[in-house]
Amino acid sequence: MTGGSVARVLVDSPLPQLDQLFDYRVPDRLRDAAKPGVRVRVPLRSGGRIANGWLVELVASSEFEGRLSDLEDVVSEVPLLTPEVWALARAAADRAAGNASDVLRLAVPSRYVRVERAWAGAEPDAGPLPSTPPPVHGAAEGRIEAGLRSGERMWFAADPRPVRLETGAWVGAWAVTMAQAAAHVLADDRSSLLIVPDYRDQEQLQAALEAHLDARRIIRTDARQSGGARFRSFLDATGADARVVIGNRSTVYAPAARLGLIAMWDDGDSLMNEQLAPGVHPRDAALIRQEQSGAALLFVAHSPSVELARLVEIGWVREIPGARNARPRVIPTEHQAAHEPGSARIPSAAWRQAQEAVREGPVLVQVARPGNAPLLACDRCREPARCATCGGGLAIPREGGVARCVLCGTTANGWACPTCEGTRLRAVTIGASRTAEELGRAFPNTRVVLSDGEKPVLRVGAESALVVATRGAEPIADGGYRAVLLLDGERMLLRESLRVAEDCLRWWSNAAALVAPGSPVFLVGVGGALATALTTWRQGDWASAELASRRALRFPPAVRVASVTASTANVARAVDAAKAIDGVDVLGPTPVDESLARALVRFDYAAGAKVARELRSEMIRVATERRRPVAGRPVRRPAVLRVRFDDPEVP
Template identity: 35%
Template sequence: MAETAVPGARVKVRFAGQEVQGYVVERGTETDHTGSLQPLRRVVSAEPVLAPEIAELSATLATRYAGARSDILRLAVPPRHATAEKATSTPAPAPPSVTPGAWDEVEHAGAFLRRLASGENPRAVWSAAPADDWPRMVAEAVATTYAAGRGALVCVPDGRDVDRVDAALTEVLGDGHHVCLTADGGPAKRYRDFLAVSRGARRVVVGTRSAAFAPVHDLGLVVLWDDGDDLHAEPRAPYPHTREVLLARAEQQATAALLGGVARTPEAQQLLASGWAHELAVPRDVLRARVRAEVVPAEDRQVGTRIPRTAYDAIRRGLETGPVLVQTPRAGYAASLACDTCRAPARCTVCTGPLAQPGPAVPPQCRWCGHAERAWACGSCGGRGLRAPVRGEARTAEELGRMFPGTTVRSSSGDRVLARVGAAADVVVATVGAEPVAAEGYAAVVLLDTYLTLARDDLRASEEALRRWLNAGALVRRGGHVVAVGDPAHPALQALVRWDPAGFARREVEERSQAHLPPAARMATVTGELGALDDVLHLLDLPEGAEVLGPVPLEDEHRVVLRVPRTSGADLSAALGDLQRVRSARKLDPVRIQVDPLTI
């Protein structure tokens, strides 16, 4: 096996009485192991799929998130596909010469691109403006790095964003220069594209969170778009966030970094405050010419409708020149029902579950047992009328169809998500995250029921709400109009009116710093049975200044929150890692540990 057991190869080894898969990390003539060594059982494949830099990254992330290195490697290396492995990878053509033009109005962007072209490693946090063609701008930054002889890695939240960046890279670079690492093409295509990157045949990669581990040769730039999107948070242990993976790679491999988005997270603002990165944004006068935003109270709605007069006028004027986007937080028709007389929630007569109405000609149905209530009567007052306190996109589309007769109303939500719409003067009703891109931008964007978006019981409720509104508002064309229906005094809606994600992020950082919350502090949660948590608190050697909050009930389990100053974050991760090893050796009841969870 001397010829095939190369560093990075998959092998089978005997461990704890079982034959398990592993990787050759390196080969040496000496060992620090004091016991006896066992021979390899066999080499699964001589293909070096684990690059040295990814092996180092896996160790760093396992320590950072108090997890097992094997869990990180499972995320980093896709399953083997023997047929794809036998095929050769065709080298990419020579990089084309590209002259960036989409960044012209962004302050300091010229210096950032010049440093990329000269092989330096600038780091920036970029606030995209309304009407920006951000996929084109990302593609130009990648092309500048690629022309300098270095690779680039782009991570975006979902497949629709991958398609947009893919199209922009094809337009800027041409065919055969990049690959898209997603699961949509199936295991064979994913592994074939992974091998093209691992073998150095492709040095430009775009994909979702798993692409953050792509072994790009001569990596020179990592790009992360919309780091506030919860799709960047890995749902499998040890739950690494794409932002932290790419920042760790930028540090270890000395690469340039670009964190972009319409909104700005407190974590990105912390990078600016610490001097780790510099800001890229358009001047205020350019921003004011791009978009006009305002907030109107919900109480100003017209009689018999849920849309205020200002929002109605914005839709009517927008339809004179192009499509209009209406964002609503709920899908379906009537997500909840209440008595029209006493406003008591409508309940199922069989199981007392909440009632909802799937469509205009469908009787109310229970969301728990599915029972259809054809002759419902209120248990409090006996009334038989129903009202919908919360209306979904289907009901909203129906109302807008009546308000603007002769206008095409299109819906985008759930399983019917539209990727793009044309320039026709249509009304597009979309749920959050399902907003299609208009060919020439929307003439107006209306944000309904903003109180529902703010109603999340979470630390990041306001931050997430503003991110959703800004992402929808940024789809307007130059000179577009954005109208939000909600409380004009709310800080998040005030930030929308000013279009000031940076100021809102600074305020969030200051408030969280005073409350000892992330990113000013480091936190971890430990979830499990109450007895297991008692063992954890007994065995855990916490760093100085640590706070223990809880345990508190959480559904069928209990949870403890651990909080330390930011400077003690590494000590907390190390203590939790030691705890996991002790618990594993003693075979204690399992607990779930999350370091820096996205939500608390």
């Protein structure tokens, strides 16, 4: 077809065979409204259906020689999909053998017509740009600022202490570092995307930003916002004014005028793992977007992920030195005296220090899990005790009595360890609620504060208090904690996961960074390399050593892994196609249930594009395979081949 306008449209569909641009003729009635980036409705040839889609681009002609169908309608009045976000979505989806439309569902929030029309009719007022931002906190003089100007990829170990803002609020030093970096970029009339794991971090980061910038320049994208408020924030980000956008993992896809910085706090946090297809980690999306845009990329953490250690090792990311060698005073207690009676499983030295510290201010006690019931393990080999009926954990009820399963309630009479055949049980984890109760009895005149996922506390004052918090839910204290006690380390390390040691080191590091300068941090019941890394505050060295160990075993992130799940026959065909590529090996397949099997495809990073194309082709083949109905048998559901690259659930 030649002459007139042709719209190239991405259909919003999870079907892999539809993950391409389709050409449609733009009818005269829609010529003014049909612009790149708007939502549209288009007809599909099968069954006369109408589908939603994105108008990606307008071209003068189509390579299709037949008759093009017309666009059905233009849905949005404002272009919502910018060319930069489309390029990122396409590249991220291709890297993970996924659909670009799935990525765009993460990138663009649901549309609210009234909000869109009000925004289109309003006069933008983004406030003034900052004039002379202060030096970036914690870094060697001028090193981060130079990287921001040249568009470098950087990793920086945050100053591990709380900082008081001019407003009087206390935040982690990492938040000040990121806010000041964004202020430098905004002073050059460029935008920033600041990505954090959850709303607790957003609160600190927003407070730090408001101490350095006009609040009108700050855009917050938060799942806790109403749908309309979130859509309004997205529309503000599509404007021509430079902004600072803060939010969780999906913020990496936010539109931004003249993007100058992508900054990410604590990229190893499990909350950064994208659960929705195609499951692209925001760290990987940020690396893609940095290459496409030329913006600076800044990773900030107390304990770097092993993936980040790999990027530093290969020279793709540069480590920025700190201005000073500040670190918390961490004291491991593995070989200290036994627990005192009524001390909530706290060693005697740490117990005495907590008694003294609580007179001066708040003391933090980090525990592994919420609740009351103590979880149990074998007294001989320390393996977690499991129910013989359903495999759930064994615990002692709050009211006491015989150990029973936390899932099915079966009592553990006659329990024997399947590993060492031991018959004695020991408590390895007491929940936050029971720990708070025990400490309340031990400190009768002290206020006890409980913070967990159900009842989160964001901050506490400088007055005396015992703060019992589950990992990741520790509130920030004005002036810092006078002591920090890290309990249940032994139990945390019992979790079956390749990343358990990495996660524990990060949890402990983030909690230790909340302590007041010079105050002690007690690590209870943990020794070895992890305790050394925390005590010396050299988490980067530990991550590098862990990377070397994984490289010897061909474990991620030394190599990439894709999980392939389907029927046994389809899994076999998919992995055979992948195995033809150099540097690829396959683990499995192993049965998942009666009808499905799963295989793990391991491959070098250089082979990633080829592996993704081969597995993508197999997904399309399975999805489009025709099935003839058989008389007397129920109609089978279409076969599915599920592929997940860099699957965080792979042990």
